[in-house]
Amino acid sequence: MIAIDLTNQTALVTGATGELGRVIARTLARSGADIIIHYYSNKEKANQLKQEIEQLGRKAFTIQADMSSLEAVLAMKSELIEAFRLPNIVVANAVSQYQWVSVLEQSTNDYVNQFNTTVLQIVHAAKAFVPHMIEQRGGRIIAINTECAMQNFPTQSAYVAGKRGMDGVCRVLAKEIGEHQITVNQVAPGWTISERDRQNNTEHSEEYERTVPLRRRGTDQEIANVVAFLASDLASFITGAYVPVSGGNVMPSI
Template sequence: MKIDLSNKTALVTGASGQLGRVMARTLASCGADVVIHYLKNETMARSLQNEIEALGRQALPLQADLTDADAAAKMKSQIFDRFDSLDILVANAVSQYTWTTILEQDLDDYVDQFETCVMQNVLLIKAFVPHMIERGYGRVIGINTECAMQNFPTQSAYVAGKRGMDGIYRILAKEVGEHQITVNQVAPGWTISDRDRENQTEIQAAYSASVPLKRRGTDQEIANVVAFLASDLASFITGAYIPVCGGNVMPTI
């Protein structure tokens, strides 16, 4: 038994980012062709393209601001000009901002997180899920966060956006399940990335002390779960919010 994504096409948004790049590589290593979405980092997108093509898979780098409806529509057109189908949608892109208390947080930060966590997902869903419905197959995977359960001080704008995203995904799972489209969320903890490896900041003792597995997870461990959910091994899992954080948060029954 193995994860086999042969003859599948995946879109990874924010694929040039710290986590997105590993998910793109992993899906390709499982046999998928990959659309590499990026906002600013064209250099990394082109590097990923070369890596994926070296694996014998097709890769298409595309730049777009996915909070803009016209940009999302253009990206849809560009994808279907190249590929016959879009089987796997991994919504990973999110904007960065400075975290502070609710009393001090700029109102624009809440709007920003709503646009990137909620409206961006709505635009992606509207662009690609109708095609999945026509084919009677699809995988929609959103990257959420453990913060959505923690609700710690200074997390308010991020949590508000990600909790809004959670509602969209749970409802979508119920609306499109009859078409054999699964809709799930992966919720990483504070994950070790290339940036940590370069800066030698992998060890964060205070954080790891609260994690049952007593360590931070890696970007590859997150990507492994995404690949599983994208595969037919996860064909009867939908509507799930899956923390990949070593037990740092645990949804209850």
């Protein structure tokens, strides 16, 4: 049987205290990886997740940083060197929330915010952690994108602008560091069912589900499964990919 085995791997999950981040962290841990739990403000949730991962038999380390700040990310790197270890898997999952309105109504600050927390998150993570991956002759960078980057619906402009910028950086980075056996890929979820949806009984939306060929919303676990695959040796010859996990709701064409 072919299995995803991340034994002896260390994964950094940014935004690990979020709805999707927690599931990604747990899934990578169940696959054998030790987990660096990055958080921005929710220290309590980070400590709770640490306990969960340790109960799975894996090592976990919590760390706070503003991923939009290079200084903060480099300080995070220094702390990891001193107190834990550097990752060879980086999952760029952190995201900033804001109100979605039309271009004419959207604050220009929202565009700057999305650029800082998507494009610069990848840039800063690369500057901090890719040198170690080069030394190790391998590594994985996995960015969480979105189906919205292909849909371009009204009120999505700031979000789409940031995620499309992320896409460009990831594709260029994949070409720049591929010779070192480091892969750079993107996972693009659709509108995903989270634990909050399950608690609030909001898993279904007939209007949205009608547009999806599989006629349902995907789950957070289904997204995390693809992240785990891309982090593993099973995906060793995949790089520069934008992988929709949206039930066919978006389909990149050739």
